Amino acid sequence: MNVSNDFLQNISTTACYSFPQDEDLSGAAIGLLRLQDTYRLDTHDLARGIVMGKKISKELSAHDIFEIARLAYNQEDYYHTILWMQESLEKIKIEDPPTVSESDILEYLALSLYKQDNLKRALQVTDRLYQIAPNHPRAKGNIQRWEDQLAAEGVRRSEMRKGIPPLVNTRPVEDPEGFFDITWLKETEHEVIARINNRLDYMTNLDMDTAEALQVANYGIGGHYEPHYDFTQDDEPAFKNGNRIATVLLYISQPELGAATVFTELKLTNWPKKNDALFWYNLLRSGEGDLRTLHAACPVLLGDKWVSNKWIHEKSQEFRRPCGLKPSTYERYVGDLGAPEPRYHWNIRSA
Ligand SMILES: O=C(O)CCC(=O)C(=O)O
Ligand SMILES: [Fe+2]
Incomplete structure (x- = not known):
């Protein structure tokens, strides 16, 4: 009788199976919102599972769309909340039965419009909320709240529902971090790692003994990494x-x-x-x-x-890559030892 319960209990407590958690879901949604901005993807297309004209997943339900919007709201990202709540609102019109209630959508939408300084729109949306759900626990109170705010801004009562300004939905400021997972592979862990390090030595003519593990x-x-230098600057730990x-x-x-x-500069x-490598000197x-x-x-x-x-360090490169005598000294290609520049070399970009 309890076989399935036992089974579920068993797999959810076994370390090697790890099911997606709430934070994985919110991570995925935040990734999606970032992609939307970076690549200017249309909310409507995304909700239909279309990315750059390509159908990549099944259509989202109004409830899925609502959940993405709600995650944005919880991140205080009102810009995306508005985009996705509006999409959810469109979607329930064609769902039978709707997978999320209009009143739930409207309440979040109004709060986000208020946060984006569009009080008249927040009021308009809350009027609609009150109209479809007169017993909604917060609709009436919120109407009062928006009206009071508008009055405090000098808007006359007769003007509160007129001349609704266009929606100026401003994007949130990006967070400075990146989104990816890392691990380190030491040479002692597998002979392949030692082999890779050796080849990197031949390839770069730099000593790998002082390099960081791979x-x-x-x-x-949605995973990305914000612009950065790989070297440390004076104000950072050495x-x-x-x-x-x-x-x-x-x-x-x-x-x-x-x-x-x-390379933004x-x-x-x-x-x-796959199998390509990019090499550059940071210093x-x-x-x-x-x-x-x-x-x-x-x-x-x-x-x-x-x-x-592979991050290669200064120490022990004294003879491999000696200091330049002039600040203007630099390699023209990997392993440049100062001979006349070859006319054709795949490593040199023609000017
Ligand atoms: O993944 C990339 O394309 C760049 C990674 C990078 O810059 C880094 O890990 O320092
Ligand atoms: Fe980097």
């Missing part, structure tokens, strides 16, 4: 082996859409391609951080992105 990072949908002299970024998967690595975009030959290396990872739109970072 980092593996995974970005899910690394024990000197600063990060260079970076090797290995692409170990090929996401379907989005996910580019971009250099205006360079690199699309991840000038003087040891100063090279400000041209500012870079970011754009959000993954479709597919998933796996990369591996």
Whole structure:
């Protein structure tokens, strides 16, 4: 009789099965909202499971849409709350029976309009709420509240429901963090890691003994990394082996859409391609951080992105990459030892 209960109990307490939790759901929704902004995706298309003209998932119900909007609301992201609540409102018109009640949508919508400084619209929406749900516990009180606020702003009672200003829905300010999971692979963990490190040494002509362990990072949908330098600046804690002299970024998967690595100063975009590697020096030959290396990872739109970072440090590169005598000294290509520049070399970008 209790076989299924036991089974559920069993798998939910077994560490190797981990079901999505509330925070996974909210993480996914926040990722979705970021994608919407970055790639200017239309709410209506997204709700129908369409991304850039491609049908990628099944249509969302009004309730799904409402839940996304509610997560945005809980993040105090009123901009997206409004977009998604309006979409949910459209959706219930064609659902039979509707998967969410109009009054639930209207209440959130009104509160968000108020937060976005559109009191007249908040009042209009709350009037509608009161009309369809006269016994709603907060409708009447909220109407009073918006009217009082409008009165305090000098709006005459007869004007409160007229000349409703257009919706100026302002976007929230982005949070500075990135969204991805990482782990570190030490050479002692597997001989393949030791082999990779060896090859990176040949490839870059830099000593790997002082480098950090190989980092593996995974970005899910919406996963991204804000613009940053890999080297530390004066106001940040220093690394024990000197600063990060260079970076090797290995692409170990090929996401379907989005996910580019971009160098925002250099205006360079690199699309991840499985088995490719990107190499750059973070420091000038003087040891100063090279400000041209500012870079970011754009959000993954479709597919998933796996990369591996190798951060190579200054210490023990004294003979491999000596300091430059002039601040202007820099390599023209990887492993440049100062000989005349070859005419054709795949490593040199023609000017
Ligand atoms: O994933 C990328 O494209 C860039 C990653 C990166 O810049 C980093 O991990 O420091
Ligand atoms: Fe980086």
